[in-house]
Amino acid sequence: MIFEIGLALVLIALGGLISAKLRFSVIPFYILIGMAVGPHAMELWHFDFRFIDSAPFIDFMGRIGVLFLLFYLGLEFSVGRLIKSGRSIAVGGSIYIGINFTLGLMLGFFSGFPLAETLIIAGITTISSSAIVAKVLVDLKRTANAETEMILGIIMFEDVFLAVYISILSGFVLSDSSSIGGVLLSALVSLGFMLAVIILGRKAVPYLNKWLRIRSNELFALVIFGALFLVAGFSETIHVAEAIGALLVGLVLAETEHAKRIEHLIMPFRDFFGAIFFFSFGLSIDPMSLGGSAIWLALAAVIVTLIGNFSAGMLAGRTASLSPKASANIGLTIVSRGEFSIIMANLGKDGGLMEILQPFSAIYVLILAILGPLLTKQSKSIFTFLNRWIKFKDRKPGIQKEEAL
Amino acid sequence: MDIRESVLPGIGMKYVMDTASGDRMVVVIHDDGRRELYHFSYEDLDQSISMVTLEDPEARQLAALVGGMTYKPKQLERVEMAFDELTIEWYRIEPHYGCTGKTIGELNIRQNAGVSVIALLDKRNGKQVNPGPEAVLNAEATVVAIGEREQQKRFKQILMNGSG
Numbered sequence: 081m082i083f084e085i086g087l088a089l090v091l092i093a094l095g096g097l098i099s100a101k102l103r104f105s106v107i108p109f110y111i112l113i114g115m116a117v118g119p120h121a122m123e124l125w126h127f128d129f130r131f132i133d134s135a136p137f138i139d140f141m142g143r144i145g146v147l148f149l150l151f152y153l154g155l156e157f158s159v160g161r162l163i164k165s166g167r168s169i170a171v172g173g174s175i176y177i178g179i180n181f182t183l184g185l186m187l188g189f190f191s192g193f194p195l196a197e198t199l200i201i202a203g204i205t206t207i208s209s210s211a212i213v214a215k216v217l218v219d220l221k222r223t224a225n226a227e228t229e230m231i232l233g234i235i236m237f238e239d240v241f242l243a244v245y246i247s248i249l250s251g252f253v254l255s256d257s258s259s260i261g262g263v264l265l266s267a268l269v270s271l272g273f274m275l276a277v278i279i280l281g282r283k284a285v286p287y288l289n290k291w292l293r294i295r296s297n298e299l300f301a302l303v304i305f306g307a308l309f310l311v312a313g314f315s316e317t318i319h320v321a322e323a324i325g326a327l328l329v330g331l332v333l334a335e336t337e338h339a340k341r342i343e344h345l346i347m348p349f350r351d352f353f354g355a356i357f358f359f360s361f362g363l364s365i366d367p368m369s370l371g372g373s374a375i376w377l378a379l380a381a382v383i384v385t386l387i388g389n390f391s392a393g394m395l396a397g398r399t400a401s402l403s404p405k406a407s408a409n410i411g412l413t414i415v416s417r418g419e420f421s422i423i424m425a426n427l428g429k430d431g432g433l434m435e436i437l438q439p440f441s442a443i444y445v446l447i448l449a450i451l452g453p454l455l456t457k458q459s460k461s462i463f464t465f466l467n468r469w470i471k472f473k474d475r476k477p478g479i480q481k482e483e484a485l
Numbered sequence: 486m487d488i489r490e491s492v493l494p495g496i497g498m499k500y501v502m503d504t505a506s507g508d509r510m511v512v513v514i515h516d517d518g519r520r521e522l523y524h525f526s527y528e529d530l531d532q533s534i535s536m537v538t539l540e541d542p543e544a545r546q547l548a549a550l551v552g553g554m555t556y557k558p559k560q561l562e563r564v565e566m567a568f569d570e571l572t573i574e575w576y577r578i579e580p581h582y583g584c585t586g587k588t589i590g591e592l593n594i595r596q597n598a599g600v601s602v603i604a605l606l607d608k609r610n611g612k613q614v615n616p617g618p619e620a621v622l623n624a625e626a627t628v629v630a631i632g633e634r635e636q637q638k639r640f641k642q643i644l645m646n647g648s649g
Contacts, residue, residue, distance in 0.1 A: 156495055223499065
């Protein structure tokens with residue numbers, strides 16, 4: 081058992097090393113490595129690449145990875161920052177969510193999916209990967225550009241959307257009842273639970289500040305992890321996705337004076353279990369199931385996402401009076417998909433929805449996790465190319481003009 | 486001068502400064518302590534011309550250099566520090582100046598010029614902070630005086646002519 085886990089970790093590390101060598105995002109490589117092995121793979125001498133005994137355990141570690149990812153998201157998030165971010169970002173974020181969520185819903189609807197599956201597909205296609213976007217911006221030395229605030233602002237908006245959306249959707253998908261009343265009730269329960277934790281958490285901040293003044297790092301870690309798992313586990317018992325529980329704990333702790341210390345504590349765990357999360361997702365996918373309708377659906381979704389994100393970026397950039405070139409950068413940067421799309425797909429799996437969602441999201445994420453950073457890198461030439469067909473009128477700083485889109 | 490500050494969630498802080506010379510300078514402070522300095526030309530604000538990455542100790546060192554903390558101007562003839570109307574100026578006494586060899590009291594500097602001598606740097610006597618009327622102005626010394634611009638002009642005349 082330990083041997084199998086060790087083998088898995090070595091494979092994950094290998095994937096990471098290869099991606100670092102090729103200067104790609106690690107996420108698609110973790111997934112690909114996971115897909116390459118699994119029940120369909122072979123047993124070589126002592127090395128069992130089928131991971132049959134350890135599969136439940138790897139799956140469990142991946143689940144912990146989701147908790148850490150969402151917990152960290154909550155920790156990083158600050159309501160004050162969102163309010164301070166300004167009107168143009170609020171407008172840009174709303175434009176982005178509005179366009180892309182609608183397109184996602186239409187895609188699901190016109191492909192003939194039932195409502196629950198459609199909602200999951202819209203979730204998968206709407207939410208960018210914060211991890212990839214932030215890393216690409218830093219790697220490509222784009223942080224100083226004028227459009228960076230807008231990009232990160234949109235990402236922040238997506239995070240809020242994700243939190244609210246998962247909580248509603250988990251009530252909808254995970255509830256046992258089939259009547260509309262029952263579904264509404266469980267969606268209300270999960271929203272109410274969120275609000276209750278946030279309000280109580282705000283009130284508890286002074287006490288938390290006092291209680292968390294723990295000198296010993298070991299005890300500090302135990303207390304934090306205890307709170308995280310307890311709340312996450314409890315939320316599952318009332319049909320709220322455990323990920324939301326983790327997010328809420330993060331949101332509450334972010335307001336305390338210990339937020340920085342917790343961030344430092346959590347980061348290595350998030351990275352470690354996060355990597356296993358992507359691997360276990362790959363493991364759960366049989367490469368043979370990728371053919372057929374899943375591929376076409378994923379390709380259609382990729383095209384819809386590209387168009388939706390690009391036009392949302394152009395519009396958002398225009399409202400913030402950025403140049404067309406900077407606006408093009410917005411759309412071409414936020415197309416990367418990753419962790420949150422997979423979390424969405426897993427929510428569908430937990431709710432026992434159609435199985436096509438898994439291979440669909442795998443192909444979709446793989447394409448956009450690789451294509452996204454490439455598009456970001458080449459945004460300049462793509463803009464020049466597009467500019468030849470569609471004339472984006474250049475705007476002199478300070479003078480507002482119409483733009484052909 | 487206007488410096489715009491913004492938070493980059495998950496990355497750090499960003500400061501944008503448009504200089505009087507027409508360039509745009511952007512400083513990004515990453516949460517991990519790295520600093521990045523970007524230079525944009527005002528003609529194309531979409532694409533930076535050059536950038537430098539600094540580690541935390543390097544950035545602090547550079548800040549001290551730019552802030553003038555490590556290099557003290559010893560031999561400069563005139564260094565101006567402006568406090569609205571009041572300025573502090575440094576004068577080097579050339580050998581041909583009329584004031585060489587005379588004392589501050591003899592020249593009656595405060596009465597005649599209005600400035601106040603706050604320091605005298607001399608190779609022979611070393612540094613004298615707040616020198617008294619008996620202090621001698623030797624050739625090659627540096628006098629630091631505080632006063633308004635008009636008074637500084639008169640002081641310069643006194644130094645060169647040797648009398649009020």
